[in-house]
Amino acid sequence: MTMDATPRWMLPQLFAGQAQKEVFHNEALVRIDMLLHGQAESADEDSPPPSPMVGQCWIVAAGATGDWAGQDGAVACWTEGGWRFVTPRAGLALWVADRGYSMAHNDGAWRNSPVRADGFHVGGVRVVGAREGAIPAPAGGSSVDSEARAAIGSILSAMRSHGLIEP
Numbered sequence: 346m347t348m349d350a351t352p353r354w355m356l357p358q359l360f361a362g363q364a365q366k367e368v369f370h371n372e373a374l375v376r377i378d379m380l381l382h383g384q385a386e387s388a389d390e391d392s393p394p395p396s397p398m399v400g401q402c403w404i405v406a407a408g409a410t411g412d413w414a415g416q417d418g419a420v421a422c423w424t425e426g427g428w429r430f431v432t433p434r435a436g437l438a439l440w441v442a443d444r445g446y447s448m449a450h451n452d453g454a455w456r457n458s459p460v461r462a463d464g465f466h467v468g469g470v471r472v473v474g475a476r477e478g479a480i481p482a483p484a485g486g487s488s489v490d491s492e493a494r495a496a497i498g499s500i501l502s503a504m505r506s507h508g509l510i511e512p
Contacts, residue, residue, distance in 0.1 A: 397423035
């Protein structure tokens with residue numbers, strides 16, 4: 346069975362005796378250019394921008410209108426020939442410029458990266474934030490509990506070795 350497009354990204358394939366092979370080849374290059382180390386301007390727009398520049402892409406938000414109608418979740422890229430759309434596959438990741446972090450497509454939806462400028466997120470909740478200042482080792486007090494002090498010292502040491510607090 347001969348296919349006229351690749352199975353994952355629907356890149357047009359060339360065939361012997363095919364007329365205007367350059368058209369099919371160029372279309373494949375445009376799609377590759379959209380996705381290879383790609384960047385989306387935003388993932389929050391549901392209508393096309395009024396004056397896109399050639400090469401700019403967006404992740405189409407739900408409820409899309411205008412030229413983007415029916416393309417919810419797709420990657421929309423403005424080209425010299427107009428809008429090109431690619432249906433995302435599991436594992437596709439794009440840097441999203443207005444968010445400052447990447448998004449990946451998995452389980453049929455776009456998901457925010459857990460690693461962001463403000464910390465590390467799990468389930469949308471920040472669990473590790475910016476590094477805080479140094480915490481002094483335990484000292485002083487009227488009665489010294491050596492076991493408690495040793496346990497606190499071990500905790501602080503582990504946090505320092507992981508870079509969570511300053512040494």
